[in-house]
Amino acid sequence: MAERDVVRLGGGQGFWGDDLEAPVRLVEGGPLDYLMLDYLAEVTMSILRKLRSRDPSAGYARDFVALMERIWPACVERGIRVVANAGGVNPQGCADALEEAGQEAGVSGRTTIGLVRGDDLMPRLDELLQTGHEMAHLETGAPLSSVADRVRSANAYLGAAPVVEALRLGSDVVVTGRVADPALAAAALIHHHDWALHDHDRMAAAILAGHIVECGAQSTGGNCMAEWWSIPRLDIAGFPVVEVEPSGAFTVTKHPGSGGRVDRASVTEQIVYEIGDPHRVVTPDVVADFTTIRLSDQGRDRVRLEGIRGAPPTDFYKVSVAYAAGWMAAGTLLYSWPDALQKAQAADAQLRRRFERLGLKLDAINTELVGWNAAHGPLAGAPPADVPEVQLRVAVRSADRRSVERFSREMAPLVLTGPPSVTAYAGGRARVQEIMAYWPALIRKDVVDPHVRVEVRPV
Amino acid sequence: MRRVPLVQLAHARSGDKGDSANIGVVAYDEEIYRIIEKEVTSDRVKHHFGSWVVGPVKRYELPNLCALNFVLRGALDGGGTVSLRSDAQGKVLSAGLLRMEIDVPDSVAERTAGWGRVPDGWTPEGS
Structure with a gap:
């Protein structure tokens, strides 16, 4: 050739x-x-x-x-x-x-x-929804109108x-x-x-x-x-x-x-x-x-x-929509030998009792013991014996921003008030982030194509 | 017959789409592909992951590439940006699947012994 x-x-x-x-x-x-x-x-x-x-x-x-x-x-x-x-x-x-x-x-x-x-469908989103383009969620079937006021981007x-x-x-x-x-x-x-x-x-x-x-x-x-x-x-x-x-x-x-x-x-x-x-x-x-x-x-x-x-x-393009879906944060602490795993588990239990007493409105809490079960959860099997160290990672999400903000203040106190031989809190407070959830949908190509523009300019 | 971990027979890559993950499993050769095609069913994969994957598992075959593709729904605690997991995008689900153990003929177990794992004496300097 x-x-x-x-x-x-x-x-x-x-x-x-x-x-x-x-x-x-x-x-x-x-x-x-x-x-x-x-x-x-x-x-x-x-x-x-x-x-x-x-x-x-x-x-x-x-x-x-x-x-x-x-x-x-x-x-x-x-x-x-x-x-x-x-x-x-x-x-x-x-x-x-x-x-x-x-x-x-x-x-x-x-x-x-x-x-x-x-x-970019964002400038036309209201018009599209009003003219019958439902953009139903590809997995759940829910109409996009159910989160329309929280949509932050929509692109075909x-x-x-x-x-x-x-x-x-x-x-x-x-x-x-x-x-x-x-x-x-x-x-x-x-x-x-x-x-x-x-x-x-x-x-x-x-x-x-x-x-x-x-x-x-x-x-x-x-x-x-x-x-x-x-x-x-x-x-x-x-x-x-x-x-x-x-x-x-x-x-x-x-x-x-x-x-x-x-x-x-x-x-x-x-x-x-x-x-x-x-x-x-x-x-x-x-x-x-x-x-x-x-x-x-x-x-x-x-x-x-x-x-x-x-x-x-x-006849359809896929649409990717991002919409605001609450708040999340994750914090970590490092526990050392001896009994690192047990210390981290005790700290987690202590935290959860604090969340309850403070009345935090948390939709989900996920605890990982990095070094044992963070990557594969239950597949990791029984905890390893006498690990040299383990990282406790606790993550939460909530529709209530203030609860997540308060969570972000709850990890650090464990250093003086929780189980011993704990370190690596220098990273500071868990960062509170707004969750941008992903909403996959379809839209007819003939609705999008007339708006596509191609131009060329010299430099 | 002998029981060996899948990591000895195949390699894999996983990724996310919304709250679903897919795991492509690639057998090291055709003889192995025929074995894993028989043994690694969608039911078995669903059972293997247990509570880690809440939705159904569907399997597709790509015999042309000696590969199986598993689509796991509800595998990511809500999906890449919502999930509270360290592995929010399911990047290491592939390695998790390779923990599964299956029965293979002795000859296959013998010729694949040690595959998939770092050989003795390896050092990071050469990489």
């Missing part, structure tokens, strides 16, 4: 907070055509909306702007185009900041910014189409709000190979490639259980690169000289990550059948995936 027929796409951030150097290594460490960066987890939008309510120019991933200032000259020089959902709840503000960063980076006149908007997961459009119009750096993560990556492949959106098998291949790269090093040896101890140099992990052929078949790899490992194990763990029914992996662009994937480990950090089949997409 001619070299020009293969397009190379890299995934440089698996979430907001991922390795800051990874995109730099992807751009500088080997051949690349497209760089995809994912900044938005389920709850990120509500956090960004809170930031924007304090500062109208905020509400996007600032890390992305700083990163572009750093890598933009190299991207221009090498012809690497970037797709990122860094726009959060303010893609326009992100693009404005990006324009300034581009001028700072000295790429003015040599690059363009593409902007995709229309995923857009598909690849508007991102493809932005690339077609000549954008070098595409900024979006909420776009389904694999669709963001898929768009680059669809654009490059000029695939038809109704070519369901190729859409499935593009979505699979996106799914492989969207979590960064999770497909190249990070968080991989299979002989994890022998996976080399994760400190300089090569983030995933997919080399995608016109047929839709592709090879997962990483740059030469980078750390990590690409093999059957690392790629398969990522394929099954956060999926439901593998026969029907529903995305905005296609319903992909992961049971049709053929995987072959070709050695030397190369795994080839082919054969995936797809079916037509549904």
